[in-house]
Amino acid sequence: MRNSVSILGVPFSKLTLEETTLYLAEQIRKERSGLFHLITANPEITLASQSDELLQEIIRSADLVVPDGIGIVLAAKRKGEPIPERVTGYDLLLRLLEKGNERGWSFYFLGTDEQTSRQAAEKISWTYPEVKLAGRHHGFFSPEEEPGIIAEIQRSKPDVLILAMGAPYSDKWLHRHRQELSGVKLVFGVGGSLDVISGKVKPAPAMWKKLNLEWAHRLLFAPVAKGQKSRWRRQAALPKFVYRTIIRK
Structure with missing residues (x-):
């Protein structure tokens, strides 16, 4: 596109x-x-x-x-x-x-x-x-x-x-x-x-959405399906992404 x-x-x-x-x-x-x-x-x-x-x-x-x-x-x-x-x-x-x-x-x-x-x-x-x-x-x-x-x-x-x-x-x-x-x-x-x-998982409150923190709400409150990696392990990729796309020139 x-x-x-x-x-x-x-x-x-x-x-x-x-x-x-x-x-x-x-x-x-x-x-x-x-x-x-x-x-x-x-x-x-x-x-x-x-x-x-x-x-x-x-x-x-x-x-x-x-x-x-x-x-x-x-x-x-x-x-x-x-x-x-x-x-x-x-x-x-x-x-x-x-x-x-x-x-x-x-x-x-x-x-x-x-x-x-x-x-x-x-x-x-x-x-x-x-x-x-x-x-x-x-x-x-x-x-x-x-x-x-x-x-x-x-x-x-x-x-x-x-x-x-x-x-x-x-x-x-x-x-x-x-x-x-x-x-x-x-x-x-x-x-x-x-x-x-x-209704199994509650949606992120409006304030969390406004602050772009829905990912943090899922990390703290959403259950992980059987067979999937824990959300904490998956979020470990975020610092690498930030470094490669935002911090590093």
């Missing part, structure tokens, strides 16, 4: 949240030969891409990468190519659900645990009654179950496929199955957003 800035080789969009929402709505509306892959990348993912060749390939092939973290915004400012604001997966999901409620879009949700998946789907159906639930499945499926899940997504052909299996696993999973999911219009990962929507 032309209106972007490169941070450690990752091309971050300079669009605001509202501009991004409208841009994605246009991608859903028009006919495409394949799916539109959006990546919400934070400093941790950006740093991980430096030593992960597969992740680099996935980022290069993505249709849009948005700045899901205040560290990205600060790094762009330090570079002299400012990004107006963060565009988080959670905020983007809520905006697209609002648009989907107006336009009757269909959504498929893949990821998190079964109880959280069910509760999030129920909450979404109640809050956005005109959104069509194309289907859902928890993220703890076996290799034997995977073909059936892919077949279900193929049959339902959702306008939006939401992946809640953690980053960068969600994007790597999509990379493996992209050709099989060509009937989907838009795909992106939302991290732990379904945990918040379901």
Whole structure:
């Protein structure tokens, strides 16, 4: 995308949240030969891409990468190519659900645990009654179950496929199955957003958001899914990112 800035080789969009929402709505509306892959990348993912060749390939092939973290915004400012604001997966999901409620879009949700998946789907159906639930499945499926899940997504052909299996696993999973999911219009990962929507995790208070400290709220209060690294270990990447993009010339 032309209106972007490169941070450690990752091309971050300079669009605001509202501009991004409208841009994605246009991608859903028009006919495409394949799916539109959006990546919400934070400093941790950006740093991980430096030593992960597969992740680099996935980022290069993505249709849009948005700045899901205040560290990205600060790094762009330090570079002299400012990004107006963060565009988080959670905020983007809520905006697209609002648009989907107006336009009757269909959504498929893949990821998190079964109880959280069910509760999030129920909450979404109640809050956005005109959104069509194309289907859902928890993220703890076996290799034997995977073909059936892919077949279900193929049959339902959702306008939006939401992946809640953690980053960068969600994007790597999509990379493996992209050709099989060509009937989907838009795909992106939302991290732990379904945990918040379901009520399992409380959203960060307004003051934390205003101070760009949502990451600290998650670090202190959000549970860690089985199989994922602890949040404290993951946040250890932040000082490295700050040094490489903000402090070091």
